[in-house]
Amino acid sequence: MTDFFKGIPQIKYEGAGTDNEFAFRHYNPDEIVMGKSMKDHLRFAVAYWHSFAWEGGDPFGGRTFDRPWFGSEMDLAKLKADVAFEMFDILQAPFFCFHDADVRPEGANFAESTRNLEEIVDYFAGKMEQTGTKLLWGTANLFSHRRFMSGASTNPDPEVFAYSAATIKTCMDATMKLGGENYVLWGGREGYETLLNTDLGRERQQMARMLQMVVDYKYKIGFEGTILVEPKPQEPSKHQYDYDVNTVYSFLKEYGLENEVKMNIEQGHAILAGHSFEHELAMAREFGILGSIDMNRNDYQSGWDTDQFPNNVPEVALAYYEILRAGGFTTGGTNFDSKVRRQSLDAEDLILGHAGAMDVCARGLKAAAAMIEDGKLEAARDARYAGWDSDFGKSMLTSDLAAIEAQVRAKDINPQPRSGRQERLENLINRYV
Ligand code: XLS
Numbered sequence: 382m383t384d385f386f387k388g389i390p391q392i393k394y395e396g397a398g399t400d401n402e403f404a405f406r407h408y409n410p411d412e413i414v415m416g417k418s419m420k421d422h423l424r425f426a427v428a429y430w431h432s433f434a435w436e437g438g439d440p441f442g443g444r445t446f447d448r449p450w451f452g453s454e455m456d457l458a459k460l461k462a463d464v465a466f467e468m469f470d471i472l473q474a475p476f477f478c479f480h481d482a483d484v485r486p487e488g489a490n491f492a493e494s495t496r497n498l499e500e501i502v503d504y505f506a507g508k509m510e511q512t513g514t515k516l517l518w519g520t521a522n523l524f525s526h527r528r529f530m531s532g533a534s535t536n537p538d539p540e541v542f543a544y545s546a547a548t549i550k551t552c553m554d555a556t557m558k559l560g561g562e563n564y565v566l567w568g569g570r571e572g573y574e575t576l577l578n579t580d581l582g583r584e585r586q587q588m589a590r591m592l593q594m595v596v597d598y599k600y601k602i603g604f605e606g607t608i609l610v611e612p613k614p615q616e617p618s619k620h621q622y623d624y625d626v627n628t629v630y631s632f633l634k635e636y637g638l639e640n641e642v643k644m645n646i647e648q649g650h651a652i653l654a655g656h657s658f659e660h661e662l663a664m665a666r667e668f669g670i671l672g673s674i675d676m677n678r679n680d681y682q683s684g685w686d687t688d689q690f691p692n693n694v695p696e697v698a699l700a701y702y703e704i705l706r707a708g709g710f711t712t713g714g715t716n717f718d719s720k721v722r723r724q725s726l727d728a729e730d731l732i733l734g735h736a737g738a739m740d741v742c743a744r745g746l747k748a749a750a751a752m753i754e755d756g757k758l759e760a761a762r763d764a765r766y767a768g769w770d771s772d773f774g775k776s777m778l779t780s781d782l783a784a785i786e787a788q789v790r791a792k793d794i795n796p797q798p799r800s801g802r803q804e805r806l807e808n809l810i811n812r813y814v
């Protein structure tokens with residue numbers, strides 16, 4: 382045991398009436414919702430980078446946190462792992478997620494970085510065995526080091542492509558070894574700063590080639606998890622190719638990968654793309670590529686990916702509504718890609734940030750389940766489209782323009798507008814949240 386979280390108890394469900402800050406009010410892991418425990422619905426994961434690697438910097442100032450594991454020695458990486466696994470236990474979080482760069486010191490060269498990663502992966506394996514914590518997904522950080530400043534797979538220099546491919550391989554190996562349920566690709570530098578120096582055509586082909594190699598390697602090593610792409614429109618690059626769910630789906634279709642790759646959808650990224658979270662989830666549900674979510678929230682005024690913990694129940698309810706409509710998670714889950722604010726210095730802040738967010742998600746899930754079970758929203762939606770189930774409606778999708786014109790004339794069709802009933806539906810949603 383480290384003493385980082387000294388005095389902080391394991392967070393347990395005590396119900397909405399409790400006065401204890403260090404308790405769940407709504408997240409009751411074993412409570413059954415629509416035939417499944419909340420734990421199995423939500424599949425919470427802690428993001429290693431935000432809680433243990435991020436130092437509290439912003440564009441105007443550096444480190445505000447003072448963690449005993451900051452530094453680049455292997456011993457400190459192990460101390461960081463000790464603290465991380467203590468936090469997973471305090472939170473009863475069943476999963477975690479990590480990038481290579483979050484968990485191991487950067488070596489002098491590729492071989493040394495990989496040796497460091499392998500040593501930590503072995504250390505993780507022991508801890509996972511002891512605690513039962515599982516890996517939701519692993520990924521490669523191909524955006525922080527300066528070598529990636531002009532892209533990873535989309536770099537104008539093929540040596541960076543090679544370094545990136547080799548790094549992805551080692552991270553897929555690590556994910557496989559730890560029984561990870563998914564492997565994520567987020568392309569923060571896969572885009573451009575200026576079109577003036579960018580060959581869009583080449584870069585997109587390079588990116589497709591990398592993704593194809595990832596899929597091929599998955600089969601080669603027998604990785605049974607899901608390959609996930611995480612869309613984001615911009616930040617850190619001015620423009621990123623994986624702009625949003627629809628853009629990524631078109632890209633997958635273009636290269637014949639739409640049945641191999643699913644989506645990891647993040648609330649803050651949806652907002653940056655000018656969408657709502659539920660829009661992105663609904664799109665992915667329609668395409669059959671909803672894989673997993675990165676749960677957080679953006680500051681709606683700042684225009685940055687601020688990665689705050691979620692605290693808006695109605696918004697979260699609509700997100701889980703789409704997830705439940707898609708049949709719920711299979712290999713995916715709810716990863717808190719969220720960080721405490723840079724003034725939130727204390728160990729307690731890390732715990733309470735997550736615990737509160739888990740409660741918000743639990744409330745959202747329960748509201749979404751009630752909406753589904755009640756069926757009123759879907760009944761209203763079905764009623765709105767009922768005309769399409771009639772013989773006439775069906776014939777519209779099989780006729781041609783001339784035949785339709787003849788029908789419109791023969792029946793003197795003269796459509797009358799009907800209310801979309803938005804306010805009534807918004808009132809309906811407010812009954813559940
Ligand atoms: C950054 C992304 C990143 C991915 C993993 O905005 O959300 O954290 O989830 O590389």
Ligand code: NI
Pocket residue numbers: 567611647675718
């Ligand atoms: Ni993310």
Ligand code: NI
Pocket residue numbers: 647649650686688718
């Ligand atoms: Ni993000």
